[in-house]
Amino acid sequence: MLVQHLDPLASSLFSLLAIVSLLLSFVMLGSRWLKNYLYAFAAESWAIAALSAAVGHYGGYPELYVVAVLTLLFRGLLLPYLIWRIIGRLEVDREIHEILQPSSGLVIGALFVMFALAVSYRIAAEFHLELTIAVLALTVMLSMKLIGFLMLAVRHEAISQILGLLVLENGIFLGSQILVPGMPLLIELVILFDLLVIVACFGVLVGYLVTHVGTTSALDLKRLVG
Amino acid sequence: MTSIGGLLLALTLAPSIALLGCLGARRPRIAEMLNLLASAISFACALPLPFLVDGRQMLFWSDYVLLDRVSAWVVLCSAIVYFLASIYAVGYMRLLKEDHRLFRFYALFAGFGLTTLVGPLMNSVGIYWIAIELTTLVSTFLVAYERVAESMEAAWKYIMVVSAGISLALLGTILFYWAGSFVLGPTYQMTWAVLREAAPRMNPALTILAFLLVLVGYGTKVGLAPMHSWLPDAHSESPAPVSAMLSGALLNTAMIGIVRFLGITRAADLGQLPQLVLVAFGALSLLIGALFIVRQRGIKRLMAYSSIEHMGMVALGFGFGGTLGVAGALYHMLNHSLNKSLMFFGAGNMMRAYGTKEILGINGVSRRFPVQAALWLAGAVAVTGAPPFGLFLSEFTIMRAGLKPSFSWAVYVMAVLLIVIFVGFMNHFRSMYCGPAEDAAPPGGKVSAWCAVPMWLALAPLLVLGLWWPAGIWSYLTSIAPSVSP
Numbered sequence: 217m218l219v220q221h222l223d224p225l226a227s228s229l230f231s232l233l234a235i236v237s238l239l240l241s242f243v244m245l246g247s248r249w250l251k252n253y254l255y256a257f258a259a260e261s262w263a264i265a266a267l268s269a270a271v272g273h274y275g276g277y278p279e280l281y282v283v284a285v286l287t288l289l290f291r292g293l294l295l296p297y298l299i300w301r302i303i304g305r306l307e308v309d310r311e312i313h314e315i316l317q318p319s320s321g322l323v324i325g326a327l328f329v330m331f332a333l334a335v336s337y338r339i340a341a342e343f344h345l346e347l348t349i350a351v352l353a354l355t356v357m358l359s360m361k362l363i364g365f366l367m368l369a370v371r372h373e374a375i376s377q378i379l380g381l382l383v384l385e386n387g388i389f390l391g392s393q394i395l396v397p398g399m400p401l402l403i404e405l406v407i408l409f410d411l412l413v414i415v416a417c418f419g420v421l422v423g424y425l426v427t428h429v430g431t432t433s434a435l436d437l438k439r440l441v442g
Numbered sequence: 443m444t445s446i447g448g449l450l451l452a453l454t455l456a457p458s459i460a461l462l463g464c465l466g467a468r469r470p471r472i473a474e475m476l477n478l479l480a481s482a483i484s485f486a487c488a489l490p491l492p493f494l495v496d497g498r499q500m501l502f503w504s505d506y507v508l509l510d511r512v513s514a515w516v517v518l519c520s521a522i523v524y525f526l527a528s529i530y531a532v533g534y535m536r537l538l539k540e541d542h543r544l545f546r547f548y549a550l551f552a553g554f555g556l557t558t559l560v561g562p563l564m565n566s567v568g569i570y571w572i573a574i575e576l577t578t579l580v581s582t583f584l585v586a587y588e589r590v591a592e593s594m595e596a597a598w599k600y601i602m603v604v605s606a607g608i609s610l611a612l613l614g615t616i617l618f619y620w621a622g623s624f625v626l627g628p629t630y631q632m633t634w635a636v637l638r639e640a641a642p643r644m645n646p647a648l649t650i651l652a653f654l655l656v657l658v659g660y661g662t663k664v665g666l667a668p669m670h671s672w673l674p675d676a677h678s679e680s681p682a683p684v685s686a687m688l689s690g691a692l693l694n695t696a697m698i699g700i701v702r703f704l705g706i707t708r709a710a711d712l713g714q715l716p717q718l719v720l721v722a723f724g725a726l727s728l729l730i731g732a733l734f735i736v737r738q739r740g741i742k743r744l745m746a747y748s749s750i751e752h753m754g755m756v757a758l759g760f761g762f763g764g765t766l767g768v769a770g771a772l773y774h775m776l777n778h779s780l781n782k783s784l785m786f787f788g789a790g791n792m793m794r795a796y797g798t799k800e801i802l803g804i805n806g807v808s809r810r811f812p813v814q815a816a817l818w819l820a821g822a823v824a825v826t827g828a829p830p831f832g833l834f835l836s837e838f839t840i841m842r843a844g845l846k847p848s849f850s851w852a853v854y855v856m857a858v859l860l861i862v863i864f865v866g867f868m869n870h871f872r873s874m875y876c877g878p879a880e881d882a883a884p885p886g887g888k889v890s891a892w893c894a895v896p897m898w899l900a901l902a903p904l905l906v907l908g909l910w911w912p913a914g915i916w917s918y919l920t921s922i923a924p925s926v927s928p
Binding site: 343364395413 | 566568569572575576579582583586589590591592594595596597598599601602605606609610612613616619620623624627628629630631632645647648651674675678679734737738739740743
């Protein structure tokens, strides 16, 4: 088990990268400009790619270098590029109707992190791992999950919702790099590819929404009720 | 073994070839025949599978494909619906008069059929997740096929809600892997059997957390309340053959994941909590289904809420557990697949004939379409769980399974809600059948044979399965029970 005997330098490097990713999801939560979301997402993906490489180096999993390179290419470059193209085709560049002020969103996000920490601490204590990086990895994983759902719930623009979904996925990916670095390579590769397909599908659907509904805001999607 | 391998190959190859053929030929008539042929081959290959599997697990293609009694059963359900829906689609899709892009529909339809057939057969837990995600991606475009604002909205909600939900299942799967890595070391192949073997030594707290995440994740895809919000929209706005596939094939494909994870928690001996949660979701689905059926105004939304209700029923069956519960739930899956195909086909025919999706706009069905009306009404009686149809037997079995002290409350809830659903359903059918006489057109409305035959094909086995539960099927289904529940 990697997390049980990790040298302090590696441990602090992992922590740094995990916390950077978490902070970047707060950047997404606190902004209302679509471009900012996108840059934060790209930076978050780079941090995760760096984390994969670091885990590969310190944990002795050479196949994680492949994952790191692919994460950088797919999540860090290709996905942001695809989304950037979708944004380019739309006429909106910020959230207009906010259910929740970004500042309130940040506070709720912080509460989510506290909740995630409590759960993670409890789980890690089951394995006597309270003093290891496992707590942090689980916390970041669960809180990015919750923050992603918060973004899905309070943001209406199609782009913000796509990015919210990608934050959910990023959180899982980040946590799995630290907790289960030995997971079969095949699954990680297919999930990366799967993400690409999802974003491509979303791109097509956003195009349809613009043509056939004339809006990309979920607030205007209210024909089907009951 | 090799003959079964050949069947599985043909089962999956036929829709794949149809998919490529439709894209290559780009002609509507060729595409519909290719898809029909592929679905017939898949059905013919899936039919013998339950007879050929014995109690063991059979692995194929470097252990990526797993055939056991559960997966053979669910594949059969999917193949039946795929076949019936493909026959129906030939007649229904011609009515839309959009021949120039019909080949895309059939390519997607064959792809959707393929994913629902392949999903239950996946041996790796991770790859099963990916297969389920693929079913969403393919079917989104089928939901969006009609290119009107409503279907776009439905497709968007569908892909958004289900992708978000299913990401929870991915998190749960990773946590299962993590829990297993304390037992099996950092790298192992996460198959259902491996997890099951490791389960008794996995940490209970982590396993419970992972199971709950997986249940909510795949439960979103199954349409269990309160994660059902995508289901009525997607089912009602897609073309009728797609609605039948979504309801009859897709929901079962996701349910099998929950069933397998339930088997793992059973091996881990976690007490009653997993079953209790499943029963709670099932009862809530029944409640939501009943409430929305009573005051429903759209004809296909009525059927969609009925799907939520029936998936809740299946969840109740697996939650109650025991031989009766599991056998009843699996039997219910098959009956529901047949019955819901019949209902969506009938709803599609009436929608086209009257040009509206509103129940209020449809009246005098029994005068205009006497044969259709009788057929559809028989289906409606069956879908509410009244005898002499298959769903009555399976619901009754599930109910008997719940008659134990810990779950008897759920049985009472179930009984009351089933009566409410029966009354609600019949009331809607009354208004559609006995509308004001002056509005009703004379008899003689025509429904093409393509659209009528699959309804007969669905009703006949439903009636047979209701009158007679073959001993072979009973012993087949009861033999699955020990692996799923105590």
